[in-house]
Structures are given as structure tokens and as C-alpha cells.
Amino acid sequence: MHKKLNHNASERDRRKKVNDLYSSLRSLLPGTDRTKKLSIPKTVSSVVKYIPELQKEVKGLIHKKEELLSRISRLEDETLEEEKPKIIAQSTSISIWASRIDNRQIVVQISIDGKVHKTPLSEILCNLEEDGLILLNASSFESFGGRIFCNLHLQVERTHGLECEILSEKLMSLYDKREELSL
DSSP, rough: OHHHHHHHHHHHHHOOOOOOHHHHHHSSSSSSOSOOOOOOOHHHHHHHHHHHHHHHHHHHHHHHHHHHHHHHHHHHHHHHHHHHHHEEEEEEEEEEEEEEEEEEEEEEEEEEEETTOOOOHHHHHHHHHHHEEEEEEEEEETTTTEEHHHEEEEESSSSSSSHHHHHHHHHHHHHHHHHHHHH
């Protein structure tokens, strides 16, 4: 008798779990009337129809996402292609290259004859900061012949971008002003 009662209780619990699972499954179906309880076969049939619709929708969304990412990538490539590195070499003693990494970052490379130009890099950086450029990284070294090479990785602080050519010209004028003052 005890075995039979345990078996009946176990079976009742199992049916309750199964019914709860079907009820959860029903609640996931769109447009299901919550007051009306669908039969188990009708629930399974509806789910079998609904899952392929969801899969098709997911494929469509993935395709749309890929198209948007591709379009964004093409636009970024076009923007970067339009703005190739600008080189301004107004004299043999100084050369400046400025190149955009993206809409918010610029790389500047400066090559200076250290015997002619004595402008401290800190002064140049202060002027760049006034223009809304934030220094992310900098490196410099001096070659055996006294030529100084500086690499600056800058972030544009404001929403409007500073064009590379304008930036190169500004840096060149800073060096020229400094050179005139030292003479």
C-alpha cells in the first residue's frame, strides 16, 4: 500500500511538472489568449510552426546587421581614403606628417633637424591641447646625426575634427615662429 501511495504521488508530481512546462511553452507563443488554455497537441503544433518563423526572422536580422556593418565599413574606408597622410616639408630642417586613424584620432610624425630647431616638445603639446587635441601616446628619439623624430598619437576632444593638413600647417607655423624668435 505504501509503495502504491508513493508511486501515485510521484506520478502526480511528474504530471504537474509536465503541465507546468506546457503552460510555460504556451506563454511564449505570440498572440496566445491567456484566458484560453490550448490543448497539449495544439500547443506543440503552434510551437512547431512558430520556431521556424523565429529562425527566419533571426536570419533576416543577421543579414540586415551584416549589410549595415558593411555599409559603415565602406563609409569609414571612403573617409580614410579621402584623407591620406599629408606631408608638408617646407624646409630641409623640418618635415611633418599627419594622418587620421579614425574620426577621433590622429597620428602626427615630426622630423626635425635638432641643430636648427630647439622648440621643446612640451610647447608644441600645449598648443595642440589648446586646439582640443588630447595626447594619448608620444615617443621621440634623436638619431646619430642630430635629427629628432617625434611620434604623437592624438585624440580629437571636440566633436568637430581638425583636418590633417590644417594640423600640419599649424605645427609648421609653430616651429617657424619659434625659429624666428630664437634668431
